[in-house]
Amino acid sequence: MFCSSFFTFDRHLRIHDFVKSYKPQNDEVGSLRILLLGPIGAGKSSFINSVESVVKGRICGRSLTDAASAGSSYTKKYKTYQINKGSQSHCSFVFSDTMGLETGTGGVHVEDIKLALKGHVEEGYQFNPDRQLTEGDDSYNSFPSLSDKxxxxxxxxxxNSINIMPDDMFNKMRDVRLAASEMEIPQLAILTRVDEACSGVQEDIHKMYKSRHLKERQLGISENCIFLVKNYTSEIETNDKMNAHILCALRQMIHFGEDFVNNQ
Ligand SMILES: Nc1nc2c(ncn2[C@@H]2O[C@H](COP(=O)(O)OP(=O)(O)OP(=O)(O)O)[C@@H](O)[C@H]2O)c(=O)[nH]1
Ligand SMILES: [Mg+2]
Structure with missing residues:
Protein backbone atom coordinates (compact mmCIF):
# COMPACT_ATOMS: atom_id res chain seq x y z
CA MET A 1 0.00 0.00 0.00
CA PHE A 2 1.27 3.42 -0.93
CA CYS A 3 1.04 5.89 1.93
CA SER A 4 3.13 8.73 0.65
CA SER A 5 0.10 11.04 0.70
CA PHE A 6 0.05 11.18 4.48
CA PHE A 7 3.67 11.92 5.21
CA THR A 8 2.91 15.23 6.79
CA PHE A 9 3.71 15.73 10.41
CA ASP A 10 0.06 16.53 11.22
CA ARG A 11 -1.25 13.44 9.55
CA HIS A 12 1.33 11.32 11.28
CA LEU A 13 0.32 12.76 14.65
CA ARG A 14 -3.36 12.19 13.96
CA ILE A 15 -2.80 8.51 13.17
CA HIS A 16 -0.60 8.20 16.23
CA ASP A 17 -3.42 9.64 18.38
CA PHE A 18 -5.98 7.41 16.69
CA VAL A 19 -3.91 4.29 17.41
CA LYS A 20 -3.39 5.26 21.05
CA SER A 21 -6.98 6.29 21.77
CA TYR A 22 -8.76 3.60 19.73
CA LYS A 23 -11.38 1.51 21.60
CA PRO A 24 -13.48 -1.22 19.98
CA GLN A 25 -17.11 -0.20 19.72
CA ASN A 26 -18.20 -3.75 20.49
CA ASP A 27 -17.97 -3.97 24.29
CA GLU A 28 -17.70 -7.78 24.16
CA VAL A 29 -14.12 -7.17 23.02
CA GLY A 30 -11.61 -5.41 25.28
CA SER A 31 -8.85 -5.46 22.67
CA LEU A 32 -8.58 -6.35 19.01
CA ARG A 33 -6.50 -9.46 18.52
CA ILE A 34 -4.04 -9.28 15.62
CA LEU A 35 -2.27 -12.55 14.80
CA LEU A 36 1.11 -12.44 13.05
CA LEU A 37 2.00 -15.35 10.80
CA GLY A 38 4.93 -15.91 8.48
CA PRO A 39 8.19 -17.71 7.75
CA ILE A 40 10.88 -17.93 10.41
CA GLY A 41 12.96 -14.81 10.75
CA ALA A 42 10.53 -12.68 8.73
CA GLY A 43 10.28 -10.06 11.48
CA LYS A 44 7.04 -10.95 13.29
CA SER A 45 8.43 -10.37 16.78
CA SER A 46 10.35 -7.34 15.54
CA PHE A 47 7.12 -5.84 14.22
CA ILE A 48 5.57 -6.03 17.71
CA ASN A 49 8.63 -4.24 19.08
CA SER A 50 8.40 -1.71 16.27
CA VAL A 51 4.77 -0.90 17.07
CA GLU A 52 5.58 -0.46 20.74
CA SER A 53 8.52 1.74 19.79
CA VAL A 54 6.25 3.96 17.69
CA VAL A 55 3.62 4.21 20.42
CA LYS A 56 6.15 4.98 23.16
CA GLY A 57 8.43 7.12 21.04
CA ARG A 58 11.51 5.16 22.04
CA ILE A 59 13.04 1.85 21.01
CA CYS A 60 11.41 -1.14 22.75
CA GLY A 61 12.32 -4.82 22.67
CA ARG A 62 9.96 -6.87 24.81
CA SER A 63 9.22 -9.46 22.15
CA LEU A 64 12.41 -11.46 21.78
CA THR A 65 13.96 -11.65 18.36
CA ASP A 66 16.98 -13.46 17.05
CA ALA A 67 19.45 -12.64 14.33
CA ALA A 68 20.65 -16.22 14.08
CA SER A 69 17.38 -18.11 13.84
CA ALA A 70 18.02 -19.26 10.29
CA GLY A 71 17.52 -22.92 11.22
CA SER A 72 14.37 -22.87 13.29
CA SER A 73 11.90 -20.41 14.74
CA TYR A 74 13.06 -18.38 17.71
CA THR A 75 9.50 -17.85 18.90
CA LYS A 76 8.18 -21.15 20.23
CA LYS A 77 5.13 -20.15 22.25
CA TYR A 78 1.79 -18.61 21.50
CA LYS A 79 2.13 -15.32 23.28
CA THR A 80 -0.02 -12.22 23.42
CA TYR A 81 1.58 -8.80 23.65
CA GLN A 82 -0.25 -5.76 24.92
CA ILE A 83 1.23 -2.49 23.79
CA ASN A 84 1.85 -0.26 26.77
CA LYS A 85 1.34 3.40 26.17
CA GLY A 86 2.71 4.55 29.50
CA SER A 87 1.69 4.75 33.15
CA GLN A 88 -0.05 1.38 33.36
CA SER A 89 -2.37 1.87 30.41
CA HIS A 90 -2.23 -0.03 27.18
CA CYS A 91 -3.61 0.20 23.65
CA SER A 92 -6.87 -1.58 22.81
CA PHE A 93 -5.24 -4.01 20.43
CA VAL A 94 -2.94 -6.94 21.13
CA PHE A 95 -0.59 -8.97 18.99
CA SER A 96 -0.51 -12.76 19.03
CA ASP A 97 3.02 -13.81 18.16
CA THR A 98 3.47 -17.26 16.65
CA MET A 99 6.22 -19.71 15.80
CA GLY A 100 7.52 -19.26 12.27
CA LEU A 101 6.37 -21.30 9.30
CA GLU A 102 8.91 -23.64 7.74
CA THR A 103 8.88 -25.82 4.69
CA GLY A 104 8.28 -29.55 5.17
CA THR A 105 7.27 -30.77 8.59
CA GLY A 106 9.10 -28.13 10.65
CA GLY A 107 7.80 -24.90 12.09
CA VAL A 108 4.36 -24.06 13.34
CA HIS A 109 1.67 -26.59 12.51
CA VAL A 110 -0.82 -25.02 10.08
CA GLU A 111 -3.70 -26.66 11.93
CA ASP A 112 -2.57 -24.94 15.15
CA ILE A 113 -2.85 -21.60 13.39
CA LYS A 114 -6.38 -22.43 12.26
CA LEU A 115 -7.24 -23.32 15.87
CA ALA A 116 -5.69 -20.04 17.06
CA LEU A 117 -7.86 -18.12 14.59
CA LYS A 118 -10.93 -19.67 16.24
CA GLY A 119 -9.63 -18.87 19.72
CA HIS A 120 -8.94 -22.46 20.75
CA VAL A 121 -5.26 -21.94 21.60
CA GLU A 122 -4.47 -20.89 25.17
CA GLU A 123 -1.88 -18.28 25.98
CA GLY A 124 1.59 -19.80 26.49
CA TYR A 125 0.95 -22.88 24.36
CA GLN A 126 4.26 -24.39 23.26
CA PHE A 127 3.99 -25.07 19.54
CA ASN A 128 4.93 -28.59 18.54
CA PRO A 129 5.63 -29.08 14.81
CA ASP A 130 5.13 -32.86 15.20
CA ARG A 131 1.73 -32.77 16.79
CA GLN A 132 -1.16 -30.40 16.45
CA LEU A 133 -3.11 -29.19 19.46
CA THR A 134 -6.10 -31.41 20.10
CA GLU A 135 -9.35 -30.99 22.00
CA GLY A 136 -8.79 -32.24 25.54
CA ASP A 137 -5.22 -30.92 25.72
CA ASP A 138 -4.54 -28.48 28.59
CA SER A 139 -3.86 -25.68 26.12
CA TYR A 140 -7.07 -26.26 24.18
CA ASN A 141 -9.75 -23.69 24.94
CA SER A 142 -13.04 -25.43 24.19
CA PHE A 143 -15.22 -22.38 24.74
CA PRO A 144 -13.48 -19.35 23.23
CA SER A 145 -15.05 -15.93 23.67
CA LEU A 146 -15.03 -13.33 20.91
CA SER A 147 -11.97 -11.78 22.62
CA ASP A 148 -10.06 -15.06 22.36
CA LYS A 149 -10.65 -15.24 18.61
CA ASN A 160 13.73 -9.89 -0.11
CA SER A 161 12.62 -13.51 0.11
CA ILE A 162 9.19 -13.37 -1.50
CA ASN A 163 10.46 -14.15 -4.98
CA ILE A 164 12.46 -17.13 -3.72
CA MET A 165 9.86 -18.46 -1.31
CA PRO A 166 9.33 -22.20 -1.87
CA ASP A 167 5.94 -23.41 -3.13
CA ASP A 168 5.52 -25.39 0.05
CA MET A 169 5.63 -22.17 2.11
CA PHE A 170 3.16 -20.43 -0.21
CA ASN A 171 0.87 -23.47 0.02
CA LYS A 172 0.92 -23.38 3.82
CA MET A 173 0.06 -19.70 3.81
CA ARG A 174 -2.64 -20.30 1.24
CA ASP A 175 -4.09 -23.07 3.38
CA VAL A 176 -4.39 -20.65 6.32
CA ARG A 177 -5.67 -17.89 4.05
CA LEU A 178 -8.53 -20.04 2.78
CA ALA A 179 -9.46 -21.07 6.34
CA ALA A 180 -9.35 -17.44 7.52
CA SER A 181 -11.45 -16.33 4.56
CA GLU A 182 -14.00 -18.99 5.41
CA MET A 183 -14.20 -17.44 8.89
CA GLU A 184 -14.40 -13.98 7.26
CA ILE A 185 -11.33 -12.84 9.18
CA PRO A 186 -9.79 -9.79 7.48
CA GLN A 187 -6.24 -10.27 6.26
CA LEU A 188 -3.36 -8.11 5.25
CA ALA A 189 0.36 -8.48 4.76
CA ILE A 190 3.44 -6.62 5.73
CA LEU A 191 6.65 -6.97 3.79
CA THR A 192 9.57 -6.44 6.14
CA ARG A 193 13.28 -5.94 5.57
CA VAL A 194 12.59 -3.56 2.70
CA ASP A 195 15.89 -1.93 3.61
CA GLU A 196 17.63 -5.07 2.36
CA ALA A 197 15.32 -5.80 -0.55
CA CYS A 198 16.10 -2.88 -2.83
CA SER A 199 19.22 -0.91 -3.34
CA GLY A 200 18.53 2.74 -2.77
CA VAL A 201 16.00 2.12 -0.07
CA GLN A 202 18.50 1.95 2.73
CA GLU A 203 19.51 5.57 2.27
CA ASP A 204 15.97 6.84 2.50
CA ILE A 205 13.11 4.65 3.64
CA HIS A 206 10.69 7.07 2.05
CA LYS A 207 11.87 5.80 -1.31
CA MET A 208 10.64 2.32 -0.61
CA TYR A 209 7.13 3.09 -1.77
CA LYS A 210 8.51 4.21 -5.09
CA SER A 211 10.24 0.95 -5.74
CA ARG A 212 8.57 -0.88 -8.59
CA HIS A 213 10.57 -3.95 -7.70
CA LEU A 214 8.75 -4.16 -4.36
CA LYS A 215 5.42 -2.99 -5.68
CA GLU A 216 5.18 -5.98 -7.98
CA ARG A 217 5.52 -8.50 -5.21
CA GLN A 218 2.17 -10.06 -4.37
CA LEU A 219 1.05 -12.55 -1.77
CA GLY A 220 -2.26 -13.49 -3.25
CA ILE A 221 -4.00 -10.73 -1.35
CA SER A 222 -4.92 -7.41 -2.88
CA GLU A 223 -2.21 -4.82 -3.31
CA ASN A 224 -3.94 -2.26 -1.11
CA CYS A 225 -3.67 -4.73 1.78
CA ILE A 226 0.11 -5.11 1.46
CA PHE A 227 2.27 -2.73 3.49
CA LEU A 228 5.99 -2.19 3.30
CA VAL A 229 7.77 -1.84 6.60
CA LYS A 230 11.27 -1.47 7.91
CA ASN A 231 11.27 -2.72 11.48
CA TYR A 232 13.19 -0.97 14.21
CA THR A 233 16.12 -3.33 14.54
CA SER A 234 19.33 -1.34 14.30
CA GLU A 235 18.14 2.19 15.13
CA ILE A 236 18.68 3.67 18.55
CA GLU A 237 15.93 6.25 18.19
CA THR A 238 12.57 6.33 16.45
CA ASN A 239 12.05 8.60 13.46
CA ASP A 240 8.97 10.04 11.75
CA LYS A 241 9.45 8.37 8.39
CA MET A 242 9.75 4.85 9.75
CA ASN A 243 6.93 5.55 12.19
CA ALA A 244 4.68 6.64 9.34
CA HIS A 245 5.00 3.32 7.51
CA ILE A 246 4.41 1.29 10.64
CA LEU A 247 1.43 3.48 11.60
CA CYS A 248 -0.05 3.18 8.13
CA ALA A 249 -0.10 -0.61 8.41
CA LEU A 250 -1.32 -0.53 12.00
CA ARG A 251 -4.19 1.84 11.27
CA GLN A 252 -5.45 -0.53 8.57
CA MET A 253 -5.22 -3.49 10.96
CA ILE A 254 -7.35 -1.55 13.45
CA HIS A 255 -9.94 -0.54 10.84
CA PHE A 256 -10.22 -4.10 9.55
CA GLY A 257 -10.44 -5.54 13.07
CA GLU A 258 -13.06 -2.99 14.13
CA ASP A 259 -15.23 -3.90 11.13
CA PHE A 260 -14.85 -7.59 11.90
CA VAL A 261 -15.85 -7.42 15.58
CA ASN A 262 -18.81 -5.17 14.75
CA ASN A 263 -20.14 -7.81 12.37
CA GLN A 264 -20.06 -10.64 14.92
N1 LIG B 1 17.32 -5.25 8.24
C1 LIG B 1 16.19 -5.65 8.81
N2 LIG B 1 16.23 -6.64 9.71
C2 LIG B 1 15.07 -7.04 10.26
C3 LIG B 1 13.81 -6.44 9.94
N3 LIG B 1 12.85 -7.06 10.67
C4 LIG B 1 13.48 -8.00 11.41
N4 LIG B 1 14.80 -8.01 11.17
C5 LIG B 1 15.82 -8.89 11.76
O1 LIG B 1 15.51 -10.23 11.40
C6 LIG B 1 15.83 -11.13 12.45
C7 LIG B 1 14.62 -11.98 12.78
O2 LIG B 1 13.59 -11.14 13.28
P1 LIG B 1 12.46 -11.70 14.24
O3 LIG B 1 11.58 -10.55 14.59
O4 LIG B 1 13.02 -12.52 15.35
O5 LIG B 1 11.68 -12.66 13.23
P2 LIG B 1 10.48 -13.65 13.56
O6 LIG B 1 9.58 -13.62 12.37
O7 LIG B 1 9.85 -13.32 14.87
O8 LIG B 1 11.24 -15.05 13.60
P3 LIG B 1 10.89 -16.43 14.37
O9 LIG B 1 10.37 -16.11 15.73
O10 LIG B 1 12.21 -17.14 14.41
O11 LIG B 1 9.87 -17.14 13.51
C8 LIG B 1 16.30 -10.26 13.63
O12 LIG B 1 17.71 -10.25 13.62
C9 LIG B 1 15.79 -8.88 13.29
O13 LIG B 1 16.64 -7.88 13.82
C10 LIG B 1 13.81 -5.34 9.01
O14 LIG B 1 12.76 -4.75 8.66
N5 LIG B 1 15.02 -5.01 8.47
MG1 LIG C 1 9.58 -14.42 16.55
Whole structure:
Protein backbone atom coordinates (compact mmCIF):
# COMPACT_ATOMS: atom_id res chain seq x y z
CA MET A 1 0.00 0.00 0.00
CA PHE A 2 1.27 3.42 -0.93
CA CYS A 3 1.04 5.89 1.93
CA SER A 4 3.13 8.73 0.65
CA SER A 5 0.10 11.04 0.70
CA PHE A 6 0.05 11.18 4.48
CA PHE A 7 3.67 11.92 5.21
CA THR A 8 2.91 15.23 6.79
CA PHE A 9 3.71 15.73 10.41
CA ASP A 10 0.06 16.53 11.22
CA ARG A 11 -1.25 13.44 9.55
CA HIS A 12 1.33 11.32 11.28
CA LEU A 13 0.32 12.76 14.65
CA ARG A 14 -3.36 12.19 13.96
CA ILE A 15 -2.80 8.51 13.17
CA HIS A 16 -0.60 8.20 16.23
CA ASP A 17 -3.42 9.64 18.38
CA PHE A 18 -5.98 7.41 16.69
CA VAL A 19 -3.91 4.29 17.41
CA LYS A 20 -3.39 5.26 21.05
CA SER A 21 -6.98 6.29 21.77
CA TYR A 22 -8.76 3.60 19.73
CA LYS A 23 -11.38 1.51 21.60
CA PRO A 24 -13.48 -1.22 19.98
CA GLN A 25 -17.11 -0.20 19.72
CA ASN A 26 -18.20 -3.75 20.49
CA ASP A 27 -17.97 -3.97 24.29
CA GLU A 28 -17.70 -7.78 24.16
CA VAL A 29 -14.12 -7.17 23.02
CA GLY A 30 -11.61 -5.41 25.28
CA SER A 31 -8.85 -5.46 22.67
CA LEU A 32 -8.58 -6.35 19.01
CA ARG A 33 -6.50 -9.46 18.52
CA ILE A 34 -4.04 -9.28 15.62
CA LEU A 35 -2.27 -12.55 14.80
CA LEU A 36 1.11 -12.44 13.05
CA LEU A 37 2.00 -15.35 10.80
CA GLY A 38 4.93 -15.91 8.48
CA PRO A 39 8.19 -17.71 7.75
CA ILE A 40 10.88 -17.93 10.41
CA GLY A 41 12.96 -14.81 10.75
CA ALA A 42 10.53 -12.68 8.73
CA GLY A 43 10.28 -10.06 11.48
CA LYS A 44 7.04 -10.95 13.29
CA SER A 45 8.43 -10.37 16.78
CA SER A 46 10.35 -7.34 15.54
CA PHE A 47 7.12 -5.84 14.22
CA ILE A 48 5.57 -6.03 17.71
CA ASN A 49 8.63 -4.24 19.08
CA SER A 50 8.40 -1.71 16.27
CA VAL A 51 4.77 -0.90 17.07
CA GLU A 52 5.58 -0.46 20.74
CA SER A 53 8.52 1.74 19.79
CA VAL A 54 6.25 3.96 17.69
CA VAL A 55 3.62 4.21 20.42
CA LYS A 56 6.15 4.98 23.16
CA GLY A 57 8.43 7.12 21.04
CA ARG A 58 11.51 5.16 22.04
CA ILE A 59 13.04 1.85 21.01
CA CYS A 60 11.41 -1.14 22.75
CA GLY A 61 12.32 -4.82 22.67
CA ARG A 62 9.96 -6.87 24.81
CA SER A 63 9.22 -9.46 22.15
CA LEU A 64 12.41 -11.46 21.78
CA THR A 65 13.96 -11.65 18.36
CA ASP A 66 16.98 -13.46 17.05
CA ALA A 67 19.45 -12.64 14.33
CA ALA A 68 20.65 -16.22 14.08
CA SER A 69 17.38 -18.11 13.84
CA ALA A 70 18.02 -19.26 10.29
CA GLY A 71 17.52 -22.92 11.22
CA SER A 72 14.37 -22.87 13.29
CA SER A 73 11.90 -20.41 14.74
CA TYR A 74 13.06 -18.38 17.71
CA THR A 75 9.50 -17.85 18.90
CA LYS A 76 8.18 -21.15 20.23
CA LYS A 77 5.13 -20.15 22.25
CA TYR A 78 1.79 -18.61 21.50
CA LYS A 79 2.13 -15.32 23.28
CA THR A 80 -0.02 -12.22 23.42
CA TYR A 81 1.58 -8.80 23.65
CA GLN A 82 -0.25 -5.76 24.92
CA ILE A 83 1.23 -2.49 23.79
CA ASN A 84 1.85 -0.26 26.77
CA LYS A 85 1.34 3.40 26.17
CA GLY A 86 2.71 4.55 29.50
CA SER A 87 1.69 4.75 33.15
CA GLN A 88 -0.05 1.38 33.36
CA SER A 89 -2.37 1.87 30.41
CA HIS A 90 -2.23 -0.03 27.18
CA CYS A 91 -3.61 0.20 23.65
CA SER A 92 -6.87 -1.58 22.81
CA PHE A 93 -5.24 -4.01 20.43
CA VAL A 94 -2.94 -6.94 21.13
CA PHE A 95 -0.59 -8.97 18.99
CA SER A 96 -0.51 -12.76 19.03
CA ASP A 97 3.02 -13.81 18.16
CA THR A 98 3.47 -17.26 16.65
CA MET A 99 6.22 -19.71 15.80
CA GLY A 100 7.52 -19.26 12.27
CA LEU A 101 6.37 -21.30 9.30
CA GLU A 102 8.91 -23.64 7.74
CA THR A 103 8.88 -25.82 4.69
CA GLY A 104 8.28 -29.55 5.17
CA THR A 105 7.27 -30.77 8.59
CA GLY A 106 9.10 -28.13 10.65
CA GLY A 107 7.80 -24.90 12.09
CA VAL A 108 4.36 -24.06 13.34
CA HIS A 109 1.67 -26.59 12.51
CA VAL A 110 -0.82 -25.02 10.08
CA GLU A 111 -3.70 -26.66 11.93
CA ASP A 112 -2.57 -24.94 15.15
CA ILE A 113 -2.85 -21.60 13.39
CA LYS A 114 -6.38 -22.43 12.26
CA LEU A 115 -7.24 -23.32 15.87
CA ALA A 116 -5.69 -20.04 17.06
CA LEU A 117 -7.86 -18.12 14.59
CA LYS A 118 -10.93 -19.67 16.24
CA GLY A 119 -9.63 -18.87 19.72
CA HIS A 120 -8.94 -22.46 20.75
CA VAL A 121 -5.26 -21.94 21.60
CA GLU A 122 -4.47 -20.89 25.17
CA GLU A 123 -1.88 -18.28 25.98
CA GLY A 124 1.59 -19.80 26.49
CA TYR A 125 0.95 -22.88 24.36
CA GLN A 126 4.26 -24.39 23.26
CA PHE A 127 3.99 -25.07 19.54
CA ASN A 128 4.93 -28.59 18.54
CA PRO A 129 5.63 -29.08 14.81
CA ASP A 130 5.13 -32.86 15.20
CA ARG A 131 1.73 -32.77 16.79
CA GLN A 132 -1.16 -30.40 16.45
CA LEU A 133 -3.11 -29.19 19.46
CA THR A 134 -6.10 -31.41 20.10
CA GLU A 135 -9.35 -30.99 22.00
CA GLY A 136 -8.79 -32.24 25.54
CA ASP A 137 -5.22 -30.92 25.72
CA ASP A 138 -4.54 -28.48 28.59
CA SER A 139 -3.86 -25.68 26.12
CA TYR A 140 -7.07 -26.26 24.18
CA ASN A 141 -9.75 -23.69 24.94
CA SER A 142 -13.04 -25.43 24.19
CA PHE A 143 -15.22 -22.38 24.74
CA PRO A 144 -13.48 -19.35 23.23
CA SER A 145 -15.05 -15.93 23.67
CA LEU A 146 -15.03 -13.33 20.91
CA SER A 147 -11.97 -11.78 22.62
CA ASP A 148 -10.06 -15.06 22.36
CA LYS A 149 -10.65 -15.24 18.61
CA UNK A 150 -8.40 -13.58 16.08
CA UNK A 151 -9.89 -10.44 14.55
CA UNK A 152 -7.17 -9.64 12.01
CA UNK A 153 -4.65 -11.96 10.39
CA UNK A 154 -1.38 -10.41 9.26
CA UNK A 155 1.11 -12.24 7.06
CA UNK A 156 4.64 -11.12 7.74
CA UNK A 157 7.08 -11.87 4.95
CA UNK A 158 10.54 -10.59 4.24
CA UNK A 159 10.44 -8.48 1.05
CA ASN A 160 13.73 -9.89 -0.11
CA SER A 161 12.62 -13.51 0.11
CA ILE A 162 9.19 -13.37 -1.50
CA ASN A 163 10.46 -14.15 -4.98
CA ILE A 164 12.46 -17.13 -3.72
CA MET A 165 9.86 -18.46 -1.31
CA PRO A 166 9.33 -22.20 -1.87
CA ASP A 167 5.94 -23.41 -3.13
CA ASP A 168 5.52 -25.39 0.05
CA MET A 169 5.63 -22.17 2.11
CA PHE A 170 3.16 -20.43 -0.21
CA ASN A 171 0.87 -23.47 0.02
CA LYS A 172 0.92 -23.38 3.82
CA MET A 173 0.06 -19.70 3.81
CA ARG A 174 -2.64 -20.30 1.24
CA ASP A 175 -4.09 -23.07 3.38
CA VAL A 176 -4.39 -20.65 6.32
CA ARG A 177 -5.67 -17.89 4.05
CA LEU A 178 -8.53 -20.04 2.78
CA ALA A 179 -9.46 -21.07 6.34
CA ALA A 180 -9.35 -17.44 7.52
CA SER A 181 -11.45 -16.33 4.56
CA GLU A 182 -14.00 -18.99 5.41
CA MET A 183 -14.20 -17.44 8.89
CA GLU A 184 -14.40 -13.98 7.26
CA ILE A 185 -11.33 -12.84 9.18
CA PRO A 186 -9.79 -9.79 7.48
CA GLN A 187 -6.24 -10.27 6.26
CA LEU A 188 -3.36 -8.11 5.25
CA ALA A 189 0.36 -8.48 4.76
CA ILE A 190 3.44 -6.62 5.73
CA LEU A 191 6.65 -6.97 3.79
CA THR A 192 9.57 -6.44 6.14
CA ARG A 193 13.28 -5.94 5.57
CA VAL A 194 12.59 -3.56 2.70
CA ASP A 195 15.89 -1.93 3.61
CA GLU A 196 17.63 -5.07 2.36
CA ALA A 197 15.32 -5.80 -0.55
CA CYS A 198 16.10 -2.88 -2.83
CA SER A 199 19.22 -0.91 -3.34
CA GLY A 200 18.53 2.74 -2.77
CA VAL A 201 16.00 2.12 -0.07
CA GLN A 202 18.50 1.95 2.73
CA GLU A 203 19.51 5.57 2.27
CA ASP A 204 15.97 6.84 2.50
CA ILE A 205 13.11 4.65 3.64
CA HIS A 206 10.69 7.07 2.05
CA LYS A 207 11.87 5.80 -1.31
CA MET A 208 10.64 2.32 -0.61
CA TYR A 209 7.13 3.09 -1.77
CA LYS A 210 8.51 4.21 -5.09
CA SER A 211 10.24 0.95 -5.74
CA ARG A 212 8.57 -0.88 -8.59
CA HIS A 213 10.57 -3.95 -7.70
CA LEU A 214 8.75 -4.16 -4.36
CA LYS A 215 5.42 -2.99 -5.68
CA GLU A 216 5.18 -5.98 -7.98
CA ARG A 217 5.52 -8.50 -5.21
CA GLN A 218 2.17 -10.06 -4.37
CA LEU A 219 1.05 -12.55 -1.77
CA GLY A 220 -2.26 -13.49 -3.25
CA ILE A 221 -4.00 -10.73 -1.35
CA SER A 222 -4.92 -7.41 -2.88
CA GLU A 223 -2.21 -4.82 -3.31
CA ASN A 224 -3.94 -2.26 -1.11
CA CYS A 225 -3.67 -4.73 1.78
CA ILE A 226 0.11 -5.11 1.46
CA PHE A 227 2.27 -2.73 3.49
CA LEU A 228 5.99 -2.19 3.30
CA VAL A 229 7.77 -1.84 6.60
CA LYS A 230 11.27 -1.47 7.91
CA ASN A 231 11.27 -2.72 11.48
CA TYR A 232 13.19 -0.97 14.21
CA THR A 233 16.12 -3.33 14.54
CA SER A 234 19.33 -1.34 14.30
CA GLU A 235 18.14 2.19 15.13
CA ILE A 236 18.68 3.67 18.55
CA GLU A 237 15.93 6.25 18.19
CA THR A 238 12.57 6.33 16.45
CA ASN A 239 12.05 8.60 13.46
CA ASP A 240 8.97 10.04 11.75
CA LYS A 241 9.45 8.37 8.39
CA MET A 242 9.75 4.85 9.75
CA ASN A 243 6.93 5.55 12.19
CA ALA A 244 4.68 6.64 9.34
CA HIS A 245 5.00 3.32 7.51
CA ILE A 246 4.41 1.29 10.64
CA LEU A 247 1.43 3.48 11.60
CA CYS A 248 -0.05 3.18 8.13
CA ALA A 249 -0.10 -0.61 8.41
CA LEU A 250 -1.32 -0.53 12.00
CA ARG A 251 -4.19 1.84 11.27
CA GLN A 252 -5.45 -0.53 8.57
CA MET A 253 -5.22 -3.49 10.96
CA ILE A 254 -7.35 -1.55 13.45
CA HIS A 255 -9.94 -0.54 10.84
CA PHE A 256 -10.22 -4.10 9.55
CA GLY A 257 -10.44 -5.54 13.07
CA GLU A 258 -13.06 -2.99 14.13
CA ASP A 259 -15.23 -3.90 11.13
CA PHE A 260 -14.85 -7.59 11.90
CA VAL A 261 -15.85 -7.42 15.58
CA ASN A 262 -18.81 -5.17 14.75
CA ASN A 263 -20.14 -7.81 12.37
CA GLN A 264 -20.06 -10.64 14.92
N1 LIG B 1 17.32 -5.25 8.24
C1 LIG B 1 16.19 -5.65 8.81
N2 LIG B 1 16.23 -6.64 9.71
C2 LIG B 1 15.07 -7.04 10.26
C3 LIG B 1 13.81 -6.44 9.94
N3 LIG B 1 12.85 -7.06 10.67
C4 LIG B 1 13.48 -8.00 11.41
N4 LIG B 1 14.80 -8.01 11.17
C5 LIG B 1 15.82 -8.89 11.76
O1 LIG B 1 15.51 -10.23 11.40
C6 LIG B 1 15.83 -11.13 12.45
C7 LIG B 1 14.62 -11.98 12.78
O2 LIG B 1 13.59 -11.14 13.28
P1 LIG B 1 12.46 -11.70 14.24
O3 LIG B 1 11.58 -10.55 14.59
O4 LIG B 1 13.02 -12.52 15.35
O5 LIG B 1 11.68 -12.66 13.23
P2 LIG B 1 10.48 -13.65 13.56
O6 LIG B 1 9.58 -13.62 12.37
O7 LIG B 1 9.85 -13.32 14.87
O8 LIG B 1 11.24 -15.05 13.60
P3 LIG B 1 10.89 -16.43 14.37
O9 LIG B 1 10.37 -16.11 15.73
O10 LIG B 1 12.21 -17.14 14.41
O11 LIG B 1 9.87 -17.14 13.51
C8 LIG B 1 16.30 -10.26 13.63
O12 LIG B 1 17.71 -10.25 13.62
C9 LIG B 1 15.79 -8.88 13.29
O13 LIG B 1 16.64 -7.88 13.82
C10 LIG B 1 13.81 -5.34 9.01
O14 LIG B 1 12.76 -4.75 8.66
N5 LIG B 1 15.02 -5.01 8.47
MG1 LIG C 1 9.58 -14.42 16.55
Missing amino acids: VHVLVYVVSA
